[in-house]
Amino acid sequence: MTAAKQVVYVVDDDQGMLDSTVWLLESVGLQAIPFTSGRAFLDACDADLNACVLLDVRMPGMGGLNVQEEMRTRGNVLPIIFVSGHADVPIVVRAFKAGACDFIEKPYNEQLLLDSVQQALSRFEHSRSGNSDHDGLLSRLASLTPRERDVLLPLVQGYTNREIAEQLDISVKTVDLYRSRVMKRMQAERLADLVGMAIAVKLIDPLHLR
Structure with a gap:
């Protein structure tokens, strides 16, 4: 599938952000709607396209998480990338639990x-072929x-570094060190990535997080 045939739905109530995102995507040959x-x-969404959705979390009327829920109800499995200026752990967990593939903070x-x-x-194409x-x-x-692993568990559950240090009876500096190692080993660039991974392998139960 060539880039020209790939579609990105961009859903954001901020017109300036919407315009700049569309321009960015089109600059690399993607079709942005x-x-x-x-x-x-x-x-308007066509679930049969080779597409993904860039979806803002906070919008008037129907927010991004509600849109995601409605997509699932309709059997629409297009991959969703959430964007938000408020990427707190409960929102990230809820998004990943419902199947989001990424969560990116604004700006x-x-x-x-x-x-x-x-x-x-790419993952969507692979999933369609069973990979x-x-x-x-x-x-x-x-x-x-x-x-x-001791550090990973409370980290993805939403505990702060200081709270983890108290739980494990180690220094905050040591928690920082282990946190860095965990992110590197798991190939996670952001906490949102790590939360998604932990849910995917059923390491944590989203229903019993903080």
Whole structure:
């Protein structure tokens, strides 16, 4: 599938952000289709396209998480990348639990966004042909030391570094060190990535997080 045939639905009520995101995507040969409301997107979305969705979390009327829920109800499995200026852990967990493939904070790095979009499109194609990254994820998880796993669990559950230090009776500086190692071993650039991985391998139960 060539880039020209790949579609990115961009849903954001901020017209300036919407315009700049569409321009960015089109600059690399992707077809970007903009919407300023979740309802308008749902009415026009073609779930049979080789596409992904860039979806703002906070919008008037129908927010991004509600749009995601409606997509699932309709059997629409297009991959979703959430963007938000407020990426707190409960929102990230809820998004990933419902199947989001990434969560990017505003203001976003342009290359980071483009990489995420390309990965989403690629994974969607692979999923349609039965491929999965699940085994690789399990392998990375198995490579963690016991102490790294001790830090990983409360980290993805939403505890702060100081709270983790108190739980494990170690210094905050040591938690910082282990946190860095965990992110590197798991190939996670952001906490949102790590939360998604932990849910994907059923390491944590989203229903029992903080």
